[in-house]
Amino acid sequence: MDRTETLPTAPAVTAPPAPPAPEPVSVAGEPPPPRPDPRWTRPALAVLLLATGVLYLWGLGASGWANSFYSAAAQAGAESGKAFFYGSSDAANSITVDKTPASLWLMALSVRVFGLSSWSILVPQALLGVATVGALYATVRRWYGPVAGLLAGTVLALTPVATLMFRFNNPDALLVLLLVLAAYATVRAVETAGTRWIVLAGALVGLGFLTKMLQAFLVVPVLAGVYLLAAPTGLGRRIRQLLLAGLGLVVAAGWWVAVVELVPASARPYIGGSQGNSILELTLGYNGLGRITGNEEGSVGGGRAGGGGPFSGQTGWLRMFDTEVGGQISWLLPAALILLVAGLVLAGPAPRTDRRRAGLLLWGGWLLVTGLIFSFMSGIFHAYYTVALAPAVGAVVGIGAVLLWRERDAAPGPASAHEPGVPTEPVAGAATPGARAGRRGLLATVTLAAVLAVTAWWSWRLLSRSPDWYPWLRGMVLVGGFAAAVLTMLAGRLPRRVVPVVLALGAAAALAGPAGYALQTAATPHTGSIPSAGPAVQGGFGPGRGGFPGARLPAGAEFPGFPGGANGQLPGAPSGNQTGQNGGTGQLPALPGTGRFPGQPGGTGQPRQPGGLPGQAAGGAGRAPGGGAMGGLLDSREPGAELRALLERDAADYTWMAATIGSNNASGYQLATGRPVMAIGGFNGSDPSPTLAQFQAYVADGRIHWFVGGGGFRANGGSSAAQEIAAWVAETFESQTVDGVTVYDLSSGQEG
Secondary structure (H helix, E strand, C coil): CCCCCCCCCCCCCCCCCCCCCCCCCCCCCCCCCCCCCCHHHHHHHHHHHHHHHHHHHCCCCHHCCCCCCHHHHHHHCCCCCCHHHHHHHCCCCCCCCCCCCCCCCCHHHHHHHCCCHHHHHHHHHHHHHHHHHHHHHHHHHHHHHHHHHHHHHHHHCCHHHHHHHHCCCHHHHHHHHHHHHHHHHHHHHHHCCCCHHHHHHHHHHHHHHHHHHHHHHHHHHHHHCCCHHHHCCCHHHHHHHHHHHHHHHHHHHHHHHHHHHHHHHHHHCCCCCCCCCCCCHHHHHHHHHHHCCCCCCCCCCCCCCEEECCCCEEECCCCCHCCCCCCHHHHHHHHHHHHHHHHHHCCCCCCCCHHHHHHHHHHHHHHHHHHHHHHHHHCCCCHHHHHHHHHHHHHHHHHHHHHHHHHHHCCCCHHHHHHHCCCCCCCCCCCCCHHHHHHHHHHHHHHHHHHHHHHHHHHHHHHHHHCCCCCCCHHHHHHHHHHHHHHHCHHHHHCHHHHHHHHHHHHHHHHHHHHHHHHHHHHHCCCCCCCCCCCCCCCCCCCCCCCCCCCCCCCCCCCCCCCCCCCCCCCCCCCCCCCCCCCCCCCCCCCCCCCCCCCCCCCCCCCCCCCCCCCCCCCCCCCCCCCCCCCCCCCCCCHHHHHHHHHHHHHHHHHEEEEEHHHHHHHHHHHHHHCEEEEECCCCCCCCCCHHHHHHHHHHCCEEEEEECCCCCCCCCCCCCCHHHHHHHHCCEEEEECCCEEEEEEECCCCC
């Protein structure tokens, strides 16, 4: 028997248990690593979005066509592919609107699918608003958590001018969504130095250009600067990526411009708002640098330092807080500015890639750059433009409030010693980490209390401008805000269960004013070209229902025919010449014998045509039943039954059922009948489209049936073709008055 030697078996080697993974810590100044959101996050977001949808959709149809200028273009785009592409005012493609057409594309598609109605025009804007609130939440939440995101979204949703514009059909709704999405793409790009994300950001800004031209570019320096500063990659790669993003912007914005420039002028509609039928001229002039300098040929004038233009208010540092603009956007603007400074101070010297600082620079830069340009631009400026500031105000308030609360809530201790590069033992002569944390916590507490107190005071001031509108709200906001400020200072000594009550009180006091204005805005129909949020304010022109709130006049200039005097007019104003406000006419009267807007520079102007305003046909003022004239510069009115029946007679036999001066004047007839109406001279009646010779050729060819009097306005230079056409029609054809409106049958043969 073989003897087998048994070797000793080595003891099993067992690996020692791995030590528990250390708690993730952040680099100095970095936000904490991502953690699962609390369970209440999604329900809270759903409530926010649902409430926003109700606010923006409830009773939406009461505003009718809202801005009929864009509604008529959407109706035209739903009928004609050519009108859709170019953004024409009518389906026969005589002239475009004075903007790039991206926002019209959404409305035209809605009209094409659901038919022409107020809801098919306005619901897309409301849905864009809900999407914008959601996009802002997602952007802020990535770096600062769900509480900051919810605060930012709530502030945006309740900003009065946001409620106004997301219930209206101006291009601003789509513009704001695209810019917030561009900020989201920039945030994603900064996280990973991702080329695709930063190129997407550029492309989204380019689409913003196709929505409202150069206004979209105001955020470009901020987005590019934040990426250049904070992206975690080398400088050379960051520069190359930004160049690619610039290329994405140019492609997204430039393809449409290239097509329009390359297509012969005879094969496309006239470019509204330009004097030379050029989209580049419109981009760089009337809708570009002209808005900054005030040099906008053919416009109705802008703001001027020391006086202000009739449509634009007074330029200067306090423009965002003045009577016209303050109630639209500035409720939390002081809070945002204070929180921005405090957040940057708390960020202190931080690594280049510090996200906390990068986020503050992104939204704070958006706020400051856009706000300063709005404050000092001398061209046309309207208060509703400030909706572009609302996302930045919401983001800075949400971010700043959360950062400061975390700072004051952090207990002093040695936690900072675990951060890389921080010694575990205090340096001789230096303050201990606990002492530094204590001072920072005190600074955060004092700042939060100051923010609440300043916000309450400023809300009280804004509400005082409408003294008859729920006067009890002023006192409630002031007392509640100051009480919340005091309790915030004492929060460290209060029972923990009381702290949420203090936070709720502070939030309620800060948001009560803008929420009240937002609800009033949603409950009020708004029509015309220049809407305004909130109730009437002292020194302003009211709630903007008819499209001309808040005009400010140059010193010494008289402005007959505006709301504010007896029966809605200034003292001495002729009856029926209101600007479309609360049932007025929508027409702007010229100074006697000049044809120019009061206070406008530049020569003596045009002589009046027989029978009324410049460009108004002889034989009548074009008044509709009830004393209101049909349409005008800023608004339109629906024609009476007799006039409508007359215009629709044999309309299918003509390219244009009618022609009239000014796009808004034309839009009322077009929307009422569904037939193309030629808008002579475009929006202001000052574009050379068509010329007198072209119009005479159209008449000779039997392409236009009626010429409708009324409308038209000449200011700040521009073509006199509209006045020449009106004079020729008045001298050549006989007039008749139907429903108080003067019309001419251009098919009746030329007389005289």
